[in-house]
Amino acid sequence: MKISSDLSMKSIFSDRISDVPRSFIREILKVAVDPSVISFAGGLPNRKLFPIDEIKQATNRVFEEYGRDVLQYSKTEGFPELRRYISQRYLEKQNLDIPAENILITNGSQQGLDLLGKILLNKMDDVVIEEPGYLGAIQAFSVYRATFNPVPVSEVGMDIECLGKVMSKAAPKLIYTVPNFQNPSGISYSDANRLAVADMVRNTNTLLIEDDPYGDLRFEGVGKKSFKQLIPENTVLLGSFSKTVVPAFRLGWIVAPDGIMEKLVIAKQAADLHTNNFAQCVIYRYIKDNDFDEHIKKIVTVYSSQRNAMIKSIGRYFPPEIMYTKPEGGMFLWATLPPETSSMKLFEGAIRDKVAFVPGHPFYVNRKEVNTFRLNFSCVDEETIRIGISRLGQAIKDQLAA
Amino acid sequence: MKISSDLSMKSIFSDRISDVPRSFIREILKVAVDPSVISFAGGLPNRKLFPIDEIKQATNRVFEEYGRDVLQYSKTEGFPELRRYISQRYLEKQNLDIPAENILITNGSQQGLDLLGKILLNKMDDVVIEEPGYLGAIQAFSVYRATFNPVPVSEVGMDIECLGKVMSKAAPKLIYTVPNFQNPSGISYSDANRLAVADMVRNTNTLLIEDDPYGDLRFEGVGKKSFKQLIPENTVLLGSFSKTVVPAFRLGWIVAPDGIMEKLVIAKQAADLHTNNFAQCVIYRYIKDNDFDEHIKKIVTVYSSQRNAMIKSIGRYFPPEIMYTKPEGGMFLWATLPPETSSMKLFEGAIRDKVAFVPGHPFYVNRKEVNTFRLNFSCVDEETIRIGISRLGQAIKDQLAA
Numbered sequence: 001m002k003i004s005s006d007l008s009m010k011s012i013f014s015d016r017i018s019d020v021p022r023s024f025i026r027e028i029l030k031v032a033v034d035p036s037v038i039s040f041a042g043g044l045p046n047r048k049l050f051p052i053d054e055i056k057q058a059t060n061r062v063f064e065e066y067g068r069d070v071l072q073y074s075k076t077e078g079f080p081e082l083r084r085y086i087s088q089r090y091l092e093k094q095n096l097d098i099p100a101e102n103i104l105i106t107n108g109s110q111q112g113l114d115l116l117g118k119i120l121l122n123k124m125d126d127v128v129i130e131e132p133g134y135l136g137a138i139q140a141f142s143v144y145r146a147t148f149n150p151v152p153v154s155e156v157g158m159d160i161e162c163l164g165k166v167m168s169k170a171a172p173k174l175i176y177t178v179p180n181f182q183n184p185s186g187i188s189y190s191d192a193n194r195l196a197v198a199d200m201v202r203n204t205n206t207l208l209i210e211d212d213p214y215g216d217l218r219f220e221g222v223g224k225k226s227f228k229q230l231i232p233e234n235t236v237l238l239g240s241f242s243k244t245v246v247p248a249f250r251l252g253w254i255v256a257p258d259g260i261m262e263k264l265v266i267a268k269q270a271a272d273l274h275t276n277n278f279a280q281c282v283i284y285r286y287i288k289d290n291d292f293d294e295h296i297k298k299i300v301t302v303y304s305s306q307r308n309a310m311i312k313s314i315g316r317y318f319p320p321e322i323m324y325t326k327p328e329g330g331m332f333l334w335a336t337l338p339p340e341t342s343s344m345k346l347f348e349g350a351i352r353d354k355v356a357f358v359p360g361h362p363f364y365v366n367r368k369e370v371n372t373f374r375l376n377f378s379c380v381d382e383e384t385i386r387i388g389i390s391r392l393g394q395a396i397k398d399q400l401a402a
Numbered sequence: 403m404k405i406s407s408d409l410s411m412k413s414i415f416s417d418r419i420s421d422v423p424r425s426f427i428r429e430i431l432k433v434a435v436d437p438s439v440i441s442f443a444g445g446l447p448n449r450k451l452f453p454i455d456e457i458k459q460a461t462n463r464v465f466e467e468y469g470r471d472v473l474q475y476s477k478t479e480g481f482p483e484l485r486r487y488i489s490q491r492y493l494e495k496q497n498l499d500i501p502a503e504n505i506l507i508t509n510g511s512q513q514g515l516d517l518l519g520k521i522l523l524n525k526m527d528d529v530v531i532e533e534p535g536y537l538g539a540i541q542a543f544s545v546y547r548a549t550f551n552p553v554p555v556s557e558v559g560m561d562i563e564c565l566g567k568v569m570s571k572a573a574p575k576l577i578y579t580v581p582n583f584q585n586p587s588g589i590s591y592s593d594a595n596r597l598a599v600a601d602m603v604r605n606t607n608t609l610l611i612e613d614d615p616y617g618d619l620r621f622e623g624v625g626k627k628s629f630k631q632l633i634p635e636n637t638v639l640l641g642s643f644s645k646t647v648v649p650a651f652r653l654g655w656i657v658a659p660d661g662i663m664e665k666l667v668i669a670k671q672a673a674d675l676h677t678n679n680f681a682q683c684v685i686y687r688y689i690k691d692n693d694f695d696e697h698i699k700k701i702v703t704v705y706s707s708q709r710n711a712m713i714k715s716i717g718r719y720f721p722p723e724i725m726y727t728k729p730e731g732g733m734f735l736w737a738t739l740p741p742e743t744s745s746m747k748l749f750e751g752a753i754r755d756k757v758a759f760v761p762g763h764p765f766y767v768n769r770k771e772v773n774t775f776r777l778n779f780s781c782v783d784e785e786t787i788r789i790g791i792s793r794l795g796q797a798i799k800d801q802l803a804a
Binding site: 050056063067143246263270271279 | 422476520541609671
C-alpha cells in the first residue's frame with residue numbers, strides 16, 4: 001500500500017510536522033532488546049513493582065459498583081472523584097490549595113504538553129527549555145513550531161544568569177521545567193534556585209510549566225517548594241500516575257488557572273473528547289482501597305537501592321575524570337565524559353561490550369555530538385547494575401585510550 | 403484561582419485556539435438532564451447494550467494471560483494483535499486488503515481527526531466538509547485553521563456539482579466524509595454517488611477521509627463499496643469500537659498509506675506516546691472470546707426497532723410539511739422544517755414541552771439560524787419515542803401556527 005506517485009508527498013503535509021524530531025530513543029531501544037545486552041537505556045518504571053493484584057481487584061470493584069455507566073462517554077474534564085482526590089492529595093502532601101475544577105485529566109503528562117502547546121504557541125513563539133531537557137517536551141512543542149531557548153541546568157537547578165538573558169531578550173511564552181529528579185539528568189532545583197526563577201517570572205506574561213512526574217519518588221533530602229506555591233498565577237503544574245501506579249493506563253493531569261483551563265477543555269474535546277473513563281475509575285478505586293503511600297514507599301526503596309548500587313559501581317569502575325549526578329530521587333542519572341569525547345561513539349563501543357545507555361544529544365535542541373549520556377536505574381537489579389557499569393567503565397577506558 | 407491581571411489573557415493564547423467553536427451540544431445536554439425531559443439530543447450508544455459481563459471476563463483474562471506486561475509503556479502504533487484483528491476483519495467483511503502495519507490505534511476516531519489535521523493542515527488550507535457535517539470534525543480541523551468548503555449532502559450523498567466547483571476552484575487538501583449513516587443526518591452515499599466522488603478525487607493531490615463509526619450498524623439494504631476500495635491511495639479510513647463495543651475505552655483506528663502512517667506515528671508519539679494498552683488488550687480479548695457479529699446484531703435489532711418507532715411516530719404526529727431522512731442504519735435522523743422556520747426557536751418551545759433535540763446550526767460551519775434539527779433514536783425506548791415525538795409534533799404545530 002505505497003502512496004501513489006500522483007499524490008505528491010511533499011505537498012500534502014503540514015509545515016509543522018516536518019519540524020518534529022523522530023525519537024532517537026526508539027531506535028536505541030531496538031538495539032537494546034538483545035537479551036545479552038544490559039540496558040540502562042530505557043525510561044520505564046520497574047514492572048515488578050506494578051500492583052497488578054490490587055489493580056485487578058479495583059477493576060472488578062469498578063464493574064460491581066459503577067456498572068454500565070463507567071463504559072459510556074463521559075466528561076471532557078475527567079472523572080470527578082479522581083479530580084477531587086488529586087486536589088485533596090495536593091493539600092495534604094504539599095499544602096497546595098487546588099480546586100478540583102482546575103484539574104484536567106489527560107492521557108499521561110505527554111498529552112498535557114501537547115494541549116498546552118496547542119492553546120498557547122504560535123509559530124516562532126519563544127520557549128525556554130532545560131538543557132539537557134525532556135525529549136517528549138521538545139517533540140510536543142516542536143509540533144507548534146516553537147523557537148527553543150535552551151537554558152543549562154546543573155545540580156542546583158537553572159542557570160539564572162542565562163535565564164535572565166533569555167527573559168530580557170525574548171519575553172518567552174513558556175518556560176518548561178522538571179524541577180524534581182529531572183529526566184534526563186536526575187538533577188533537582190534547590191530552594192534558592194526556585195526562588196530566583198520565580199522572582200524572574202513573577203509579574204511577567206510568561207507561563208512556567210512545572211512537570212512533576214517523579215516528585216513522589218524522593219529517596220532522601222526534603223521536598224522543595226513547588227513553583228505552584230511560589231508563583232501560582234504563572235504556573236501550570238503537570239502530574240502523572242505513570243511512575244507511581246502504571247504507565248499503560250495513560251493517566252496524567254494538568255493543574256491550570258481558570259482562563260487556561262477553559263481553553264484546555266476546548267482543546268481536549270477537539271483532541272479526543274475525554275480520557276478513558278474506565279481507566280480513571282480503576283485508578284481511583286485502586287488508590288482509595290489501598291495504601292497508596294505505602295506502595296510509593298516500596299518503589300522508593302527499590303529505586304533508591306539501585307541508585308546506590310549504580311553510584312557505587314560508577315565510583316569503582318569509571319575513570320575518575322567522568323562526572324555524574326547524584327539524584328535524590330527519580331529514575332535517571334547523568335554522566336559527563338571529558339570534553340570533546342563523543343557519547344555516541346561510546347555508545348557504539350558499549351553495544352559491542354553488551355551494555356546500552358542513551359547518548360545525550362536527543363536531549364539538546366540543536367546539537368549532534370555531545371559528551372554526556374543518560375543512565376536509567378529503575379529497571380535493573382543491583383548485581384546486574386554492577387556488571388553493566390563494569391562493562392561500561394571498560395568501554396569508556398577503551399575509548400579514552402584510543 | 404483566577405489568573406492574575408498581570409498575565410494578560412489576550413496575549414498568551416495561540417491564534418488557533420480562538421478559531422475553535424465551543425460545543426453547543428454540551429450546553430444542550432445540560433438542559434436535557436432534567437429527568438422529565440425526553441431527550442433525542444444525545445449522541446450516545448445505548449448503555450443497556452454494553453456487554454458488561456463479557457468485558458469483565460475479558461478484563462480478568464487479560465490480567466491472567468498477559469500479566470504485568472500489559473501495564474507497561476507500549477508501542478505507539480498500538481497492540482499488535484488488535485491491529486492484526488482489524489486487518490483480518492476488513493478482509494473478511496469488506497474484502498479490503500489492509501496490512502496491520504497500516505493501522506494506527508487512536509483514542510477514538512476523534513483523535514484520528516486531530517492527528518490528521520496536525521500532519522496535513524497548514525493555516526488556510528482548503529477542507530471540504532459535508533453540510534450538515536460532523537461537529538467533532540469541524541472542531542478538530544478548526545484547531546489547524548482550515549478554510550472550510552461546505553458541500554451539501556442529501557439522501558443520495560454529496561452534491562457532485564458543488565464538489566466539482568470546489569475541486570476546480572480550491573484543490574482542497576482534505577475531503578471529510580461519513581458515507582454510512584452520517585452524523586448528524588443519517589444519510590448514506592449511494593453507489594453511484596461514491597463512484598462520482600471517487601472519479602473526482604482520483605489522480606488529484608486531495609486526500610479523502612472516510613470516517614466510518616456506524617458502518618456495522620446497518621438495519622437494511624446492502625453495504626456499499628468503500629472509498630478505500632475505490633480510491634485506495636487517496637483515502638484515509640477511520641474506524642471505532644465506540645458504537646459497537648463501548649465508548650469509555652476511547653478506542654478507534656486510522657488506516658493510512660505508508661507515507662502518511664509514518665507522519666501519524668510521529669504525531670501520535672508527540673501527542674500522548676500511545677493509547678491505553680490495557681484497554682486495547684481487553685477489547686481484543688472481548689472480541690476473540692465472544693461472538694462479536696452476534697453482539698452487533700443485537701444492537702442493530704434494537705436501534706432498527708427504535709428507528710421504526712420514530713419514523714412511525716413522525717408520520718403520525720408531525721405536520722406533513724416536515725421532511726425527514728429514513729436512515730438505513732446508525733443512530734440519527736434529520737428533520738427539516740419549512741423554510742425560514744428556526745429550529746433554535748423550536749428548541750425553546752420543545753424544552754417547555756419537555757422534549758429535547760439538537761438544533762441544526764452547530765453542524766454548519768457558518769450559519770446561525772437554520773430550519774433543520776437532529777434526532778437521536780439509539781437511547782430511547784419505543785414507547786418513550788412515541789410520547790417524545792408527539793410532544794415535539796405539538797411544539798412544531800404551535801410554532802408554525804404562531
